Amino acid sequence: MHSHTDKNKARTSRYDRIALIGNPNVGKSVIFGLLTGKYVTVSNYPGTTVEVSHGNISLEGRKYHVVDTPGVNSLIPMSEDERVTRDILLKERPFLVIQVADSKNLKRTLLLTLQIAEMGIPMVLDLNMEDEARDRGIIINTQKLREILNIEVVTTIAPQRKGFKELRTSILRPSVPSIQINYPPMIEEYIKKISALLPEGAISRRSLAVMVLSGDESLKEWLAGNLSSEMIKELEHLRDECQIRMQDDVATIINKARLDAADNVTKGVVRKIPPEGGRFFSFLGKISMHPVWGIPVLLVVLFALYEFVGVFGAGVLVNFFEKTIFGEYINPMASKVVALLVPVQFIREMLVGEYGIVTVALTYAIAIILPITATFFIAFAILEDSGYLPRLAIMSNKVFNIMGLNGKAVLPMILGLGCGTMAVMTSRILESRRDRIIITFLLALAIPCSAQLGVILGMLSALSYKATIIWVACILIVLFVSGYLASKVVKGERTDFFLEIPPIRKPALMNILVKTAGRVEWYLKEAVPLFILGTFILFLLHKLNMLAVLEKVASPVVVNLVGLPEKTTESFILGFLRRDYGAAGLFIMAEKGLLTHVQSLVSLVTITLFIPCLANFFVIIKEMGLKIAVAMVIIVFPLAFLSGGALNWILTTLHVAV
Ligand SMILES: Nc1nc2c(ncn2[C@@H]2O[C@H](COP(=O)(O)OP(=O)(O)OP(=O)(O)O)[C@@H](O)[C@H]2O)c(=O)[nH]1
Ligand SMILES: [Mg+2]
Numbered sequence: 001m002h003s004h005t006d007k008n009k010a011r012t013s014r015y016d017r018i019a020l021i022g023n024p025n026v027g028k029s030v031i032f033g034l035l036t037g038k039y040v041t042v043s044n045y046p047g048t049t050v051e052v053s054h055g056n057i058s059l060e061g062r063k064y065h066v067v068d069t070p071g072v073n074s075l076i077p078m079s080e081d082e083r084v085t086r087d088i089l090l091k092e093r094p095f096l097v098i099q100v101a102d103s104k105n106l107k108r109t110l111l112l113t114l115q116i117a118e119m120g121i122p123m124v125l126d127l128n129m130e131d132e133a134r135d136r137g138i139i140i141n142t143q144k145l146r147e148i149l150n151i152e153v154v155t156t157i158a159p160q161r162k163g164f165k166e167l168r169t170s171i172l173r174p175s176v177p178s179i180q181i182n183y184p185p186m187i188e189e190y191i192k193k194i195s196a197l198l199p200e201g202a203i204s205r206r207s208l209a210v211m212v213l214s215g216d217e218s219l220k221e222w223l224a225g226n227l228s229s230e231m232i233k234e235l236e237h238l239r240d241e242c243q244i245r246m247q248d249d250v251a252t253i254i255n256k257a258r259l260d261a262a263d264n265v266t267k268g269v270v271r272k273i274p275p276e277g278g279r280f281f282s283f284l285g286k287i288s289m290h291p292v293w294g295i296p297v298l299l300v301v302l303f304a305l306y307e308f309v310g311v312f313g314a315g316v317l318v319n320f321f322e323k324t325i326f327g328e329y330i331n332p333m334a335s336k337v338v339a340l341l342v343p344v345q346f347i348r349e350m351l352v353g354e355y356g357i358v359t360v361a362l363t364y365a366i367a368i369i370l371p372i373t374a375t376f377f378i379a380f381a382i383l384e385d386s387g388y389l390p391r392l393a394i395m396s397n398k399v400f401n402i403m404g405l406n407g408k409a410v411l412p413m414i415l416g417l418g419c420g421t422m423a424v425m426t427s428r429i430l431e432s433r434r435d436r437i438i439i440t441f442l443l444a445l446a447i448p449c450s451a452q453l454g455v456i457l458g459m460l461s462a463l464s465y466k467a468t469i470i471w472v473a474c475i476l477i478v479l480f481v482s483g484y485l486a487s488k489v490v491k492g493e494r495t496d497f498f499l500e501i502p503p504i505r506k507p508a509l510m511n512i513l514v515k516t517a518g519r520v521e522w523y524l525k526e527a528v529p530l531f532i533l534g535t536f537i538l539f540l541l542h543k544l545n546m547l548a549v550l551e552k553v554a555s556p557v558v559v560n561l562v563g564l565p566e567k568t569t570e571s572f573i574l575g576f577l578r579r580d581y582g583a584a585g586l587f588i589m590a591e592k593g594l595l596t597h598v599q600s601l602v603s604l605v606t607i608t609l610f611i612p613c614l615a616n617f618f619v620i621i622k623e624m625g626l627k628i629a630v631a632m633v634i635i636v637f638p639l640a641f642l643s644g645g646a647l648n649w650i651l652t653t654l655h656v657a658v
Pocket of ligand 2: 028029030041042048049069070
């Protein structure tokens with residue numbers, strides 16, 4: 001931890017720092033990529049960036065250090081990711097802020113500009129998404145805006161690199177906006193009083209005083225580090241006094257003053273003309289979250305996903321890789337080479353035997369899971385770029401309300417279908433710790449990640465539609481019942497639902513390719529070593545005759561309760577490392593005819609609910625602490641087998657054919 005911050009200091013002290021700041025989903029990460037040449041994830045929903053990224057840029061012989069930050073709605077942070085951004089301003093004082101903005105919503109933009117101005121930080125304003133503003137008939141008089149704010153204002157269309165040159169050169173002309181908000185006299189009086197007590201910091205005393213008056217809880221830590229406890233008491237006393245003397249809530253009054261100021265400026269510079277285009281997409285955007293029409297849209301999306309990932313990826317591609325590439329070429333060749341070169345029987349078996357690294361680990365990883373995950377990543381990237389995901393969140397808001405969660409929580413869950421580990425990080429956009437705990441738990445329990453989902457879809461498509469529906473129903477039931485119970489058990493406030501809905505956009509091919517390539521690389525780096533490790537463990541267990549013992553030990557659960565053959569224990573052992581690897585083991589068993597249809601289905605439900613993979617487990621520790629992480633595993637593990645057992649019992653007692 002320490003060395004990390006030291007490294008940051010060393011890196012940043014040499015160069016002037018530029019912070020990209022703006023509302024969520026306005027194109028900061030695209031701009032960051034343009035400026036630094038470094039790709040960071042770009043998606044069409046708010047909350048894509050939850051941690052800062054660093055890069056460098058040189059301009060006229062000088063080097064600058066650029067940071068991409070999570071989107072913020074206000075510099076009074078409401079959630080973990082917003083706080084990261086505020087802290088960059090508060091603690092690191094950048095040399096320049098580039099505020100990236102959505103031209104479609106100048107008022108929201110200026111609300112932030114005014115706060116940066118108040119802090120006294122030099123900035124330039126980049127009015128991005130000029131294309132979409134034009135489609136909607138929104139014309140901004142940038143010259144006038146430049147005069148009012150007294151800063152550089154440029155317009156860009158980031159994905160087309162339009163306006164990028166101007167943006168680059170604007171960096172050379174930083175200035176502090178001259179605009180200032182005047183709060184009601186009483187508040188101004190207290191701003192003065194509080195300012196007098198505050199130390200000289202990275203940002204203006206005035207802005208700190210306003211934060212204190214707004215009751216910014218997240219400021220406590222900084223205050224504690226910079227002021228004596230008596231001084232803090234004094235501050236709190238002044239704040240309370242101000243609140244008593246004002247009739248309405250001080251934070252609301254401050255906010256209102258800002259809104260009025262932003263509104264005033266907006267009125268002076270924005271002109272509306274009849275919209276030019278974008279009607280089709282806006283129609284699509286509307287029906288895809290309509291309470292009735294949204295459902296057929298969802299079904300179409302799911303069907304397309306099933307066909308592309310389940311049938312094409314897990315069927316056609318896997319068949320080709322597994323039967324042809326590995327079955328006919330790589331595995332026989334590897335066996336020959338190993339037989340020739342490796343004289344030791346033990347090592348030979350380790351490489352190409354029944355639990356061989358090539359014949360099992362690499363075959364599973366490259367021939368089965370890779371084609372499936374790659375197709376899933378492509379499909380998911382298209383969904384991410386289209387703007388459909390936040391609409392899905394709106395659609396499911398009602399259902400999630402029953403669970404005592406708001407629709408914003410759905411977004412991390414949907415992202416969990418891509419990768420549970422990333423989704424746990426995204427849950428930082430949620431405002432309460434309670435919601436984060438519940439979501440993290442549900443992710444660990446019932447949300448299969450892309451790799452796993454792909455393998456599962458592949459197996460299901462070999463069974464029947466009926467089996468698919470039963471699987472979906474089981475997972476949803478477990479999800480909702482445990483979500484409901486969790487929301488009763490985990491204490492804390494419920495938060496309101498607020499999610500910015502971006503417009504539907506045509507996914508950009510380049511972004512999809514770069515993103516998919518990045519994710520495939522990540523999969524290969526993270527998963528393959530674990531697969532090799534897992535296979536090696538199985539190999540050793542087999543050699544030591546421990547595998548049979550373990551299978552016997554597990555058999556009361558695996559065989560008697562869940563009704564599966566003993567050999568599936570191997571898959572569950574692999575599942576401890578990664579659930580998708582376990583699923584791949586089941587996939588092969590089903591292919592070989594070692595599982596009946598009912599057994600396939602039951603084992604799929606069990607492995608879906610099975611404990612979170614190692615990477616996920618570590619992220620849960622990092623974000624929530626060891627105690628919560630262990631507690632989650634302890635709950636999830638038996639729940640998985642109990643659910644599998646229940647399904648098995650129902651299917652066999654009722655003689656359901658699948
Ligand atoms: N039409 C259009 N789309 C844009 C423009 N700039 C960015 N986008 C799209 O807007 C979406 C959001 O871009 P990001 O760079 O991820 O936004 P961000 O500000 O980093 O978002 P967060 O990290 O979630 O705060 C992506 O789908 C981009 O392709 C633009 O100028 N015009
Ligand atoms: Mg971003």
